[in-house]
Amino acid sequence: MRTRTTAAALAGTALLALTGCGAETVSNKPAAPRTTPGTPTPTPTPTASKAAAAETASLSNMTGKGLQYAQDEAQAAGFYGLTSHDALGRGRMQAFDRNWKVCAQTPAAGKHPTDTKVDFAAVKLEEACPSKDADKPQPAGSTMPNFKGKSVKAAREVLDRAYSITVNDATSQHRIVFMESNWQICTQNPPAGTELDGRPVKFNAVKFNEPC
Known part of the structure; x- marks a missing residue:
């Protein structure tokens, strides 16, 4: 009888030991909240500076110069918006610039923004410049113009x-x-x-x- 009691006591002790080892520990402390990396505060973008004013340059007086030379000199000064027209109003194209000379120019010589359009009124080398630039032909209005003497x-x-x-x-x-x-x-x-x-x-x- 004594032997059975002792064995039962030992078995109970072993069961308690096993139960204690396998039990999970529950904490009453709340779990730390799960966080994600914060978005960095945007750095203010520097205000863009205003566009710089157009550069200016000195445009020479090209009257009397060859058209090709005048164009090259204007480009060397920084003017690239160049055009030309027949100063006699005949509508001829300046196909070979070296065969033409400058009679007048727009704008006149002086300081101008380099993006200014420069227009040369020209005639052929053997021709005399007119007293007044005939300018480019303009569209007719509602009545027939007088074309006598015009090309x-x-x-x-x-x-x-x-x-x-x-x-x-x-x-x-x-x-x-x-x-x-x-x-x-x-x-x-x-x-x-x-x-x-x-x-x-x-x-x-x-x-x-x-x-x-």
Whole structure:
């Protein structure tokens, strides 16, 4: 009997020991909250400075100089917006700049922003500059302009492209008017001052070195 009691006591002690080893410890302390890395405070972007004013440079007086030389000199000074036109108003293109000379310029010589558009009025080397720049042909208004003495090309540029235009040799030679900038108008129909209403236009012309 004593042996059974002792064995039972030992078995109970062992069971308590095993239970104590396997039990989980529960803490009453609340778990620390789970955190994520914070977003850094944005650094203020420096205010962009205002765009610098356009640079200025000195534009020389190009009157009397060759057109090619004038253009090169203007570019060397910092001006790159260059253009040119026929100072006689004949609408000729300055295809070979070295064959043309400058009669006038816009703007005049002086200090200007380098992004200024520079326009040279020019004539061919063998021609005299006009007393007044003829400037580029402007579109016609509601009435027929007076084209007498003007080049056929300039007249064509003034009139709307939709107009039907016929050009005849005013002499008895019946020549074909090929290079229209080299021909001047002697007579026109309809006459100057007539309302432009779409009627066909007819010009009689001769070359510029010929009398009408």
